Structures are given as structure tokens and as C-alpha cells.
Amino acid sequence: MKTSQRILLTALTLFNRHGENGVTSVDIAMELDISPGNLYYHFKGKESMVSALMRMHEKQMQRVLVPNALDSLTAEEVMYYLYLLVDSLHVFQFFYRSPADIVEKYPLIEKPRKNILSSLRKQLSQLLTTLSHKKVLVASPSDLTLLVDLLSLIITQSCQFDETNSHMDETSQRYHALSLMMVSLLPRLVLSEAQQNSILEALHSHALANVTEHVPQDMFNTKE
């Protein structure tokens, strides 16, 4: 792995663990056991690292938010897909820790952040509209809009909320986010008892673990 990639990966790990505010460039250099001068050679300060990470986050989300294949999803696959969304965002969780503050501090990341959120909303909207057209989801047009808002709120904020207010580990946080989405959707889904049970079973047993394999190993091979 190239030094610039190692730097970004370490910055991401430390930002996620301590919040962006709690980590200095020197901390990152020390964690990597390189000199601050060497780090500075690759990235001129935290702003350029934060921007590079946001570009990676945007690319990663574009890969997950592809409109094709949504049409054929079953209710269970929809749940898998929602988990995938939570999980993907969680890789860059520090951006969602204090969203207002971080954008004020680094105005450069505002546009990609907005792009991600609007792609997410568009995708959720298409997902729920498709289910509604197939009569699998019972919801009025205004319900659909609200459900998109609600799922966006849960996907972006729930893990952070649990991080501050409970002692869940990261996997539990993600399943909790998924459970919050499903508790809102389930009474509106037209499912057989078998389908309903299999969804509840998967939620309770945290049995979606295989989806976490979606994070491609080449994600850190971005040219800097």
C-alpha cells in the first residue's frame, strides 16, 4: 500500500474513533510512525485529508446507490439493501458525527456531502415507490416522502445517536439502525407470515453479516 493510502486509512480510523476534532496531523503521523514532514509531503494539513476521504466516500456511495436491480428486490432483499446502506455510511461515520460543524469547518466537503444525501434520498424514494407500485408497501404519496426522510435520518444519524447514548458495539449499532427502519416499514409491508418471520428472525439473530463483505478492498487505491 502506498504511503498516501496508508495515511488516509489511518486518518479515517482515528477520525472515526475520536472524532475529527480530536485528532491532529501529528497524531496521524505518530500512529503511522512517520515524521510530520513526511505526512506534510503527502497532505498539506487535515483539510486535504478530510477532502480526500470525502471524495472516497462519495465514490463508495455511488457504487452502492446504483438504480438498476431495485425493481426485482423482494422485501427480504430490501432489508439486506438497507443494511448495506447503513454499513457503507458507517465506514465514514466521522462525517456524520457533527454534520453541521464539520461542514462549517471544511466548506469544501459540503457539495459532495449534499450529493451523497440527495442520491441516498433518490434511491430510497425509488425503492419505496417500486414496492408501493407492486402493492408490497401500503403508503400514500405523502407517506412515501416521509418514509424517505425517516430512513435517511435513521441511516445517517442512528449509529451516532447510539454511540453517544448507549454502550452498543458497532455491529449492534448497525442492526439497531436496521431494526428502527424495519419497525417503521413492517406494518406497511404486505408479507406472508413466513416472510415476516424470516425477516424478524434475521433481525433478532443479526444474521446479515455476510453483506458486510461489500466494502471493496480496492477502496483505498484512489490516486492522491
Next chain:
Amino acid sequence: MKTSQRILLTALTLFNRHGENGVTSVDIAMELDISPGNLYYHFKGKESMVSALMRMHEKQMQRVLVPNALDSLTAEEVMYYLYLLVDSLHVFQFFYRSPADIVEKYPLIEKPRKNILSSLRKQLSQLLTTLSHKKVLVASPSDLTLLVDLLSLIITQSCQFDETNSHMDETSQRYHALSLMMVSLLPRLVLSEAQQNSILEALHSHALANVTEHVPQDMFNTKE
């Protein structure tokens, strides 16, 4: 109004508008047209103002989170009550802007913040359990827990999320929070068509405005 009360009121207004990070003691003194020395005579720095505001917030929420009278609420009154909760928290919205950061910065406020959240959860839990016992709400015990989590997330984070991501005014943000709660609860509520219509009508027309009168004028008469 005493000077110390005027200081707190001004600090609260500025913190809510710009975030706590974006406001200095000098900004507060300037806004009040008093000298920084005079402000310092009343409050030794921002920490003591933030702590005083958190104590006020805790007192205010204790007044709203009283367990009596929940038993007799109708579904419509439950909606009013949820709005009241959103509205009350919103008065001290800056505490919910970057919850993790502000608690790290001012460790003194962690305990009262936890108290507020745990009282809120207890209250929501009692509210939903009562509705479930009266067969007005259809939800399993684990659904009830998740709904309490979901409503807590919406009440504390939704307005902040809209503040960062949309151009809603504050009243719209609060109604939006209420609509997000109701879109999760409505399919589980056993209501007559007339009740359901009256709830949707109230939500769409933003016709709960009178509840905002709950913020007592004497809230700033705390002894400092």
C-alpha cells in the same frame, strides 16, 4: 429582568443560531451591549453559562415529562404531547447540534443530559405501553422498545438534521419531526376513520400551534 437572566437568554439565542462553537463570551457581551468584565462578573466563562442553561433545560423537561395524566390521553392528544416534546427540546436545540462534541467539551453537562434522555425514554415507554394495553396501539414488546428508540431519535435529532440539510423554517422542522413520528405510529394505531382524518388534517395544516404556549415565561428566573 436581571442581568444574569438577560445574559443566559442572549447566550441561548446566539448558541441556537450559530452553534455553541461559533459564539464567544465577547459576542454575548457585545450583543447585550455590556462590557466583557460585567459579563465575567456574572459568569466565569462559557462553561458556567452552558452549565446554567443545561440546568434550566433539565428543569424545563422535568416539567414536561410528568408521568401523571398519560393514562387518559386519546390518540390525538398523544400527538399533541409528542409535539410538545419536540417543541420543548427545540428551545435548547444547541445541545442537540453536535451532542458528542459538546459533552466532550463540557463534561459537567453529561449527567443532566443523560437524565433528560432517560426521562424522555421512560415517558415515551409509558405512553406507548399504555396505548398498547388499551389496544389502541398494535405492537409487540420488542416493537415497543424500538418505537421508543425511534421516537427518541426523531425528537432529539430530526430538527437538527433538517437544519443542516434543508431550508425549512423552525416551525416546519417541528411539524416535520411530528410527521416522521406519526408516519411510524399511524399504521399501528387502531383509529376510526374520523380520528385518522382529523390527525392527518392537523398535521398537514400545522394546526397545533397553540401548544407552543407551553414555554413558561418564568423559565429564565432561575437564581444564578
